[in-house]
Amino acid sequence: MVGEVKKLISIQDLLKNVLKDNVISIEQNKGYLDVLVPTEKLVESAKKLKDSGFDHVKSVTAIDYIAKKQFKITYHISSYLNEELSKYIIGLSTIINRDNPHLPSLSRIWVSAEFQEREVYEFFGITFDDHPDLRLLLLTPVIAALKPLRKDYVVKEESDDIEVDYVAYNTNKWW
Amino acid sequence: MESSTSGSVVPHLPGMEVSELSKNTYEVYIGPAHPGSGHMRIIVEVDGDIMVRVDPDIGFVHRTMEKLAEGRDWIKNIPLFERMAILDACNITLPYVEAVEKLLGTEPPERARYLRTLLCEINRIASHLYGMGIFGVFLGHSTLYMWAFGDREVFIDLAEQMSGARLTHSYPVFGGVRRDIPDDFPEGARKATRYMRNRLNEYAKIFLNNPNIRSRLENVGVMSKNLATELGIVGPNLRASGVRYDVRLNEPYEAYGELEFEIPVFEEGDSLARAWARVEEIRQSLNIIDKVVDWLEKHPRENFMHEKFWKTAPKLYKDVYTGQIDYAGKYRVKLMPLFASLKVPPGKAFARVEAGRGEMVYYVESDGKDVPYRVRVVSPSFRNVIAFKYLMPGHRLMDLPAIYGSFDYFPPEWDR
Numbered sequence: 001m002v003g004e005v006k007k008l009i010s011i012q013d014l015l016k017n018v019l020k021d022n023v024i025s026i027e028q029n030k031g032y033l034d035v036l037v038p039t040e041k042l043v044e045s046a047k048k049l050k051d052s053g054f055d056h057v058k059s060v061t062a063i064d065y066i067a068k069k070q071f072k073i074t075y076h077i078s079s080y081l082n083e084e085l086s087k088y089i090i091g092l093s094t095i096i097n098r099d100n101p102h103l104p105s106l107s108r109i110w111v112s113a114e115f116q117e118r119e120v121y122e123f124f125g126i127t128f129d130d131h132p133d134l135r136l137l138l139l140t141p142v143i144a145a146l147k148p149l150r151k152d153y154v155v156k157e158e159s160d161d162i163e164v165d166y167v168a169y170n171t172n173k174w175w
Numbered sequence: 176m177e178s179s180t181s182g183s184v185v186p187h188l189p190g191m192e193v194s195e196l197s198k199n200t201y202e203v204y205i206g207p208a209h210p211g212s213g214h215m216r217i218i219v220e221v222d223g224d225i226m227v228r229v230d231p232d233i234g235f236v237h238r239t240m241e242k243l244a245e246g247r248d249w250i251k252n253i254p255l256f257e258r259m260a261i262l263d264a265c266n267i268t269l270p271y272v273e274a275v276e277k278l279l280g281t282e283p284p285e286r287a288r289y290l291r292t293l294l295c296e297i298n299r300i301a302s303h304l305y306g307m308g309i310f311g312v313f314l315g316h317s318t319l320y321m322w323a324f325g326d327r328e329v330f331i332d333l334a335e336q337m338s339g340a341r342l343t344h345s346y347p348v349f350g351g352v353r354r355d356i357p358d359d360f361p362e363g364a365r366k367a368t369r370y371m372r373n374r375l376n377e378y379a380k381i382f383l384n385n386p387n388i389r390s391r392l393e394n395v396g397v398m399s400k401n402l403a404t405e406l407g408i409v410g411p412n413l414r415a416s417g418v419r420y421d422v423r424l425n426e427p428y429e430a431y432g433e434l435e436f437e438i439p440v441f442e443e444g445d446s447l448a449r450a451w452a453r454v455e456e457i458r459q460s461l462n463i464i465d466k467v468v469d470w471l472e473k474h475p476r477e478n479f480m481h482e483k484f485w486k487t488a489p490k491l492y493k494d495v496y497t498g499q500i501d502y503a504g505k506y507r508v509k510l511m512p513l514f515a516s517l518k519v520p521p522g523k524a525f526a527r528v529e530a531g532r533g534e535m536v537y538y539v540e541s542d543g544k545d546v547p548y549r550v551r552v553v554s555p556s557f558r559n560v561i562a563f564k565y566l567m568p569g570h571r572l573m574d575l576p577a578i579y580g581s582f583d584y585f586p587p588e589w590d591r
Contacts, residue, residue, distance in 0.1 A: 030277040031525035056407035058527070058536050058558075061551040076525060076538065080404045080418050086425045089525055112407025115561050116553070123241075138234030138590060148242055155239075155246060 011088050018052045019045050032076060032089040039094045039103050046075070046092065046109045053082040054090060057106070060116035062124045066151040069098040071126060075106060075113065096126070105131035123149035200227055205575070207235045213586030217563065217579070221572055229567040231560050237590040244550040249275060250514040252550065254345050259554055260588040261342040262327075263302040265294040265334075266530035267588075271550070272347045273428065274526035274539040278519045279349060284478040285430075286471070287351035292430040293364075293467045294337055294346050295528075296460040300371070301330040302531030303411075303453040303460075306583035310450065311382065313580035314391055319382045326374055329367045336360055348510065349517070350481030354496050361468045368461040375454055383450055392447035396566055396578035399444055406562055409555045410533020411452040412582055416444035422529040430470075436463050446581035453583070480511070487513040518545050530555055532583055556589035 012026055015035055022041040027034040037045045059076040074093040079085035096103050105128035107114040117128045118137040125147040128134055136144050146153055199222065206216035214235035220228040240259070244252045256271055257264045269291065276283065283291070304327040311319030331341050337356050338344035346353055382388055398408070403416035413420060421438045423431040439455035441448040478485075480496075488496070488511050519541040527536045533555030540549040559582050567578055 029523045029525065031274065031527075032523075034523070055404050058407070058534070059538060059551055059553040061538050061549075063540060063549045074538070076536070080413070080420045081400075083419075083425070086420060089527070091525070110407070111405050111565070112558065112561065115557070138237045148239060153242075155242060 014052070015090065018048050022048075029091070032091045034074070034091040034093055036093045036095070039096055042092075042094050043104050043106065043109070046106045049077065049090070049092065050109055053079050053085050055079050055081055055110075057110045057113040057116065058089065060113055060120055062120045062126055062149070064098075064124065064149070064151045066098070071096050071098055071101050071124065073103060073120070073126070075110075077110070101125065102127040102129055104129050105134075107131050123147065125150070198222075203572070207232075213584070215584070215586040215590075217575070219567075219572065219575065224572045226568050226570055226572060226575065229563055231563045233560060233586065234590055236587050240591045241550055241552060244547055246546060248515070248545055249517050249519055249547065250348065250510065252547070253348065254343065256552065257343045257345060258587070259552070259591055260302070260530075260532075260585055262305050263298050263531040263588075264342060264344050265291065265298045265346050266302075266528060267535060267554070268345070269295065269347050269429075269530075270526040270528045270535050270537040271539065271552075272349060273528070274524040274537050275349055275519060277524040277526065278522045278539065278541055280520075281350045281481045281483055283351045283481060286355075286474060286477065287479045287481075288429045289467050289470055290337075290352045290356065290479060291347050292434070293356075293464060293471070294334060294344065294352075295429070296463045296467070297330050297334050297337070299531045300457050300460050301327050301334070303457050303583075304330070306532070306585075307378075307382075307450070307453060310580035310583070313576040314388060316382060316385075316388060319378070322374070322378070322381075326371065329370065333360075333364055333367055336363065349514065350484045351479050353510070355476055355479050356471060361472050364464055364468045368464055371457065371461055375458060378454060383447070383454065389447060391574075391577050392450065392581065393445060395446045395574050396570065396581060397443070397445045398562065398566055402565070403444070406565060407558050408533075408562055409558050410529070410531075410583075411456055412449050412559060412562070413533065414439065415441045415448040415452040417442045422527050422534055426527065428526075428528055430467065434463055434466055436466075446577050449581040449583075484511040484513050487511050516545070518543060519547075532556055532585060532588065533559065552591055554588045554591065556583075556585045557591075559584065560589055 011033065015026060016023065019037065022037050022045045024036040024038060054077045057075050057077050061074045061076070063072045065072060072093055072095050074091045076089055076091050078089050094103060105117055107117055108130065114132065115137060117131055118134060120126055121128060121134055122136045122139050122144040200220050203219045203221055204216060205219060207214045216232040218230040218232055219226050240255060243255060247255060252271065253268050256268050260267050304323045308320045308323030311317065311323065334344060335341045337360065338346045338353065398416045400417040403413050403418055417440060419438065419440050424438050436459050439452055439459065441452055521541050521543040523540045525538050527534055535555055536553040538551035539547055542548040562582060563579065567575060570578065
């Protein structure tokens with residue numbers, strides 16, 4: 001138990017050394033370490049983390065905090081090649097405004113984030129600036145226009161009476 | 176690569192329209208009607224028969240599981256997530272159960288951890304055999320397809336004996352597992368592993384060492400160690416490229432920390448290595464099954480459910496769960512009553528396990544209600560699909576099924 005705590009402190013120290021004053025807060029959650037950085041320092045932090053051995057993205061998650069009018073984007077990152085780091089999962093997070101949501105893309109740093117950022121884009125309507133190929137991935141424009149994973153989209157019992165956004169349907173060539 | 180007719184002025188002839196051709200390439204649409212197994216489409220741009228651009232177009236079997244999960248009770252999400260890959264059901268739902276257990280603060284008893292491990296390995300073998308069977312179809316090798324699907328039946332039967340269901344087991348639940356193994360299970364399991372070990376040698380003879388198959392697979396779709404890391408590839412595909420990463424090894428969960436097993440790693444990184452990686456993994460899984468069954472036999476049949484949930488069950492339930500009354504008798508029992516009104520304390524949890532196709536990841540957030548606030552699912556096939564885009568260009572069109580099949584793709588899993 002003592003050893004575990006010691007290790008935990010050392011990974012937190014490592015993150016503080018690497019990211020320095022970019023970090024707003026480091027929070028120990030169940031199964032991962034949540035590192036919150038400001039949106040304008042996201043790319044810089046990602047580059048530093050990649051240089052220190054975190055070589056791939058496991059998951060790109062957006063969470064809709066509708067009461068606070070915020071989105072939280074978390075990149076869960078870890079390492080394949082560095083065996084010591086592969087035991088840890090770091091959640092590189094940033095908070096963005098819910099109106100006109102956009103943040104810099106990390107796909108040019110971690111290629112493994114490319115498809116997952118596309119998924120967040122279509123389900124939440126969050127734009128990733130400077131993404132190499134920002135298109136719809138799973139959904140059709142009709143459904144993507146509804147931004148289905150946002151909290152204000154409520155699933156109806158019957159999906160037949162879904163309101164079709166014909167403008168989106170006609171302007172996007174998706175087939 | 177790009178032969179162009181531009182340069183000179185295009186003549187305007189009466190009654191004839193000539194448009195400038197920028198590229199001498201064709202677009203080929205493969206799918207979405209079942210190119211092998213599951214609906215997906217690959218849009219390929221070919222120059223002659225060399226693939227220039229590959230765009231995996233997925234989402235044909237998308238079921239909005241993440242959204243549906245936000246409106247269901249915690250326990251009801253287990254059968255929902257199972258539908259991602261019904262042939263790998265225990266592995267697919269296990270990280271969700273683990274993440275919720277982390278939030279609840281309940282640790283499953285030791286016997287439950289071994290039972291989960293057992294079903295995970297049975298599922299892994301079934302999943303690999305399924306993948307190999309489909310791979311055989313891709314390469315026109317229908318014998319392997321028949322063999323693999325026939326042998327998969329052995330392990331599906333084992334899973335049925337354990338859980339009562341052939342495919343969608345819903346076996347791991349919060350705080351433990353649904354029920355214990357029957358008395359005659361260890362004998363059947365040993366018989367199955369003995370049979371499968373012999374069969375694997377036959378597989379090597381008819382498929383992996385077959386000159387026809389080798390000429391299709393060797394040095395095709397070579398993925399270097401760095402490329403695999405960069406793309407975030409998971410599972411046997413990653414280990415076939417020389418990366419020593421397996422969640423069972425790097426962050427042992429359930430009973431894996433107490434068991435001895437090997438992680439097969441190959442250096443070649445081609446389609447043949449990916450096929451071999453699966454065969455070797457089956458061999459290791461068979462060893463694990465033997466060890467777990469030995470352990471289960473030696474230890475008393477008790478405590479496969481956390482006390483917190485167990486004590487809420489009526490006596491009849493307990494008698495049926497522990498095997499004192501026949502399962503298929505006149506009694507029908509439900510899950511522990513506490514599950515129906517379960518409220519999970521607020522918090523955020525992240526869990527990962529090594530499923531059949533690779534690392535399975537869940538992020539679960541609770542705000543203290545009876546439904547999750549957010550569940551993020553990233554399945555192994557979803558992380559592998561990016562390889563098609565970056566790996567296939569430069570190969571011939573005939574190599575597409577070989578590469579596609581070697582990755583053990585499974586559309587329902589990555590579409591969720």
